Amino acid sequence: MDDSTQTQQKLSLTGSVALGTGVMIGAGIFALVGQVAELAGGWVPWAFLAGAVVVAFSSYSYIRYSATNPSAGGIAMLLKAAYGPGVVAGSFSLFMYVSMILAESLLGRTFGTYVLRPFGLQGSAVWVAVLAVVAIAAAALVNLVGNRWVERSATVTAAIKIVGIAVLAVAGILAAGVSSLGRLVTAADRTPPEAGWAGFLAGTTLCILAYKGFTTITNQGADLRNAERNIGRSIMISIALCTVLYLLITVAVTGSLTVPQIVEARDYALAEAAEPMFGAWGVRLTVLIAVVATLSGLIASLFSVSKLYDMLRDMGQAPGCRGRRATSRSTSPPGWRS
DSSP, X not given: OOHHHHHHTSBOHHHHHHHHHHHHSOTHHHHHHHXXXXXXXXXXXXXXXXXXXXXXXXXXXXXXXXXXXXXXXTHHHHHHHHHOSSHHHHHHHHHHHHHHHHHHHHHHHHHHHHHHGGGTOTTOHHHHHHHHHHHHHHHHHHHHHOHHHHHHHHHHHHHHHHHHHHHHHHHHHHHHOGGGGGGGXXXXXXXXXXXXXXXXXXXXXXXXXXXXXXXXXXXXXXXBTTHHHHHHHHHHHHHXXXXXXXXXXXXXHHHHSOHHHHHHHGGGHHHHHHHHHHTTHHHHHHHHHHHHHHHHHHHHHHHHHHHHHHHHHHHTSSOXXXXXXXXXXXXXXXXXXX
């Protein structure tokens, strides 16, 4: 395969952003608002904004290192450079790998729960698990087809998800009154956290989970065009998009519902906030967006975890198929193996 063909098959910046936001804007955001409200009270928007600031500092190290040494290993490569190819780098890389696997199982179960919601079967232990496996298998098939299909599917689903959530958020803001946007800069009419600043900090810590997916962008180093430049751009664009979207969501929810109502609604807080404008369709639209969010999150997460697995195999930390040569070895720096 010549260089021009390989370049054409690599991800574009748009595809990279779509994959990054696909992991970041998972189904968790639908439930996360209610959980953060328990801790941060009416200061939910500020908790998400503070989480974005914390993540921005963290992302700086990823951007600087990836610009120097982009690879499919992502965090594994960063840990190896910091601590050497030993127990520390291998152990924490495995922790990252396992956490991504667990996140995929959560996305799969969330997919099954939301699909069965209209039929009243969301509590079925059998059908939820069956649909979760089907969703994971479908996402794996998309990844097996190749990068072009991954990019296209991620771009389409990310667009649907972002536009859908934005519509619900804007509808909630309009229902509460455009003046509710002013609450971002004032504490008026906001219920402070019961635990004070400790509750706010706990809520901010939880909000960081909504941005954590940006780390998977670093796993695209071997598959992204002009990776030295585009990895950093993709991370910054993804975090900025998510920050704006999360602020719109939280302003809409806190402007329409009280803190006890948000906590009670939990999984459907956003739908409850949009109900004055959409009525019963608000819940149905939320279910649809959640299904798209879980599927796109699975596709993006499987893409990233497969790249991390290749690097762990090169490190000797994970088993590989006999007779199969590692695909990411060419992206590993000299001295990777100890």
